[in-house]
Amino acid sequence: MTKLKNEKYYAILQGALRTFAEHGFHKSQVSKIAKAAGVADGTIYLYFKRKEDILIALFREKLGELVAKFRASLDERADPVDSLRKLCEIHYDELEKDVDFAVVTQLELRQSSLELRREIGASFKPYIVLIEDIVRRGVESGAFRRDLDVKLTRLLVFGAMDEVVTSWLISGRKYSLRAQAEGTADFFLRGLLA
CATH class of the missing domain: 1.10.10.60 (Homeodomain-like)
Incomplete structure (x- = not known):
């Protein structure tokens, strides 16, 4: 059963x-x-109980899968620079492979009520924590600048990747999202490296 x-x-x-x-x-x-x-x-x-619960469960499941893929690919002892690059690669690769999920996360979520977005936001927390861990490890190891605000940086990294995906969707997916990973990581690293 x-x-x-x-x-x-x-x-x-x-x-x-x-x-x-x-x-x-x-x-x-x-x-x-x-x-x-x-x-x-x-x-x-x-x-x-309601349609909103389906959407919340959908985010919880799909983001859980995404975080699990990151965790499986990113050793906590790995070089933070390599981890950040891998993060960008996996993020873009997974959303390019699952266009429906990309559409729902990038476009539909923004049209939901504030209360629903807050409930779904809890599903994003493990992903944000993963990014924070990479940034924190980079600062602690000396690979990243010591003056970084870790919490702000994690949001900037997530927000930038989020915007790249949104732009890719709005453009009609006229180019490879995966191909944007290296340029995105390079951009981040210019501001992060010590």
Whole structure:
């Protein structure tokens, strides 16, 4: 039963991702999500109380996967410069591979209510902490400038990558997002290196 439950749960999240990306969060009825997930409308309510809960769970799951990929690729003892480069590569690579998730994170999230954005914001925290850890290690090792404000720097790094992805989507994905990783990392490092 648990396996079946998990399969339906993840099918609902995947159906919601496609539906939100195609129609936008506000125009996505539960019936559209159910159809995309291949489940009955009522099945959705066995897992989620409201459509907003689906979006929150979607961010929690997808960002959890992204952080897990970073953690698997980034050794805590690795050189912070290499870690920052890897962070940019994985961020852009994963969002280029999952355009629906890129659309939902970059465009749809910004149209949600403040309360919903706050709830989803908790899902971003492990990712922000990961970036902070890289910056902190860089400062402590002497690779990055000692005068950096670690908390501000983590937000600037995340915000810059976020804007690159948004611009890529708005442009109609006319170029490779992955190809932007090296230039992004180089830009960051010009301001961070000691």
